[in-house]
Amino acid sequence: MGKPSLKDTAITSGYKMLNLMEMAKMSIKHGPFDMIRDIRRYPWLLDFAKVNRLVTKLSIGRRGNYRRAVGMMLNGVVKEMINYIEGIFHRQDKLVLHEDMVPPEILRAMGLSPWMPELLGIILPMIVPDSMEEYIDAAENEGVPPDLCSLPKAVIGITVKDRLPQAKAVITSNLPCDGGMSSYIYVEKKIKAPIFRLDIPHNFKDERAEIYFAGELKRMISWLEDHTPGRIDWDRLKEICEERNRMSEYELQLWEMISARPAPLAAEAVYISHLWYFNVCSGLKSSTQVFRRLVKLAEDNLKNGIAAVPDEKYRALLWNPPTMHVIDLFAVAEERYGVTCIMDSMSFNRLPFIDTSSRESMLQGIGRNIMNGPMARHTRGPMENYFDDIFHIIKRFDIDMLWMAGHIGCKNTQALNNIMREKCRTAGVPVLIIDYDLSDTRITSRQGILSQVDHFMENVMKAKRII
């Protein structure tokens, strides 16, 4: 694809500069001495400070609006992550640790400061691929089975190494898996804060489940009011849900546009955007703004006949959480083979909107989103929950092949791999199952992951390497 133009280089440099400025502002606001103290307390801050490495990785090979979309999206991540970190520094009296399946919208509507312990295990390996390994080792040294998913192992390691912030309360749930649930036993022991466990119904596809879950959310709200300074502000919750709905509208527009062949935007610009803005900071105006800009960039590309990947040859559906420690997988695949990641299992959902007409409808809507979220509906219930989505997406987005990020620690999805192979074989959809671990580079190295891609593309897709 050749060297990037001066304009492309300037785009990336500009976003890198903005990221550095955000971090400098945080340091100044916090004060140098407190900053040094907190870096010693939370050494992962140093890994986060290397975020511009991620910008570089995800900009390689990308041009124009695609590159701008990546930079803009990551700049938004940096800003909100800093806001998150400032919650540790300045709002510890309102800090609530919440598991990744617990809706942060409600915590925000209560004036609380959410902190998702899984967040570090998700974002840091993207920046520094081996950043979670000391925590994984710490968890295993505590007696945690090595075959547990590395994300809860990272949470356990961060906890036992005392790198989690002290919080007023902890909220967890029975989702998405046993590993996730077990990690909160360690959090509970270490943090010594009161803990609340949301009971999310297993059979979630009926109104009874929605009513039950809404009841659980009410119970959570009143528990939080008893144990933290937070008080529910229903008007604020309505604003948050409406803002989330606006973001969903933009996302649907974006999906409509990327259905076109070739797609005007792709890969991380689409899937990290969903992963971050919908799961970590939905309902914020700044998050909606990112999606509004993504739509604009995609629109411009469509109007001008510009493809995100100029030589789009194959459209891929990514299944399972992305390969965190080789997060530039598709940047590489785009350049080598013209593979474009169009959609992924973590982004796709069919019930994005929340009815804000009453308190009850809002809670039911939030609950419905959680229960129908990818890590919930795909890991429970009949296999149709999983496969219906796969084949719906393949048809809707004109997908050529399925790339399954076969995270070795995810027993729920590993169990479905052979059925997936058989179903895709029948449907004539080529499948690549990448053997790897979500956040442990020692299981399968970067080279090992990329060679699996090469083998698949050469032998099954009969593709010639472009570069």
Next chain:
Amino acid sequence: MTIEYYGGCDIGSTTGKAVIISDSGIVGSSIVPREIDPEKTAVLALEQALKTIPGISSIKDLSFLIGTGYGRSEISFAGENISEISCHAMGVYFCDRSIKTIVDIGGQDVKGISINDDGTVKEFAMNDKCAAGTGRFFEAMARIFRMDISAFSDLSLNAKNLIPVTAQCSVFAETEVISLLAGKNPPENIAAGVQSAVAKRCFMLLKRVGIIPKVTMTGGCAKNRGLIKAMEKTLNEKIEPLSVDPQIIGALGAAVYAKMRG
């Protein structure tokens, strides 16, 4: 009329293989031990294969040459290099078009391959992370039994019973076999357990690509008669014998591709 010759060279982890074909079929082949330098191995293998062909003396006389195997990218004088997975599929297709599934056991990996009607790869699965079930594993086992590899291959054919051996890990399997031998268990029964354990691993791999008859084996371990018997029992399918040495199938597939390119 000048005869056109096409070469395929498969540089594996333990041996180098070369096959030369012309319009009349295979005209030369060789198997040589691997040198440290893959390119040197390729030269040795090709020169040995060329020796048997009258009227051609140099690699340069080949109309087209394709490299395959782990060392394929190091063969600088090859016109192209192609993955060994595709080459094994094409090599088998050249020998017998009715074969649809291959288990290829090489020196350091095991692959399951399903073939399209045109000899290209439909699906594949591979184990290249663990030595259990590979050629290296059998070499280690033969050492423990104090036999050469061919004697060990036939040992299990005389087994009256089978003593189960865990082949999840080659190191632990070695320990287990040493204990069983020390316990005065009949060696042929232990060997049958070893072959059966490897066959079960291959079965799991083949399940991933789908077992469509006919099935064959390629790679050096396809000469292991004890393993073939265990595979037939485990798969409940006949392992189709090939008309050429199964160890040169990758090189043959490369030569067939070379003919297509040339």
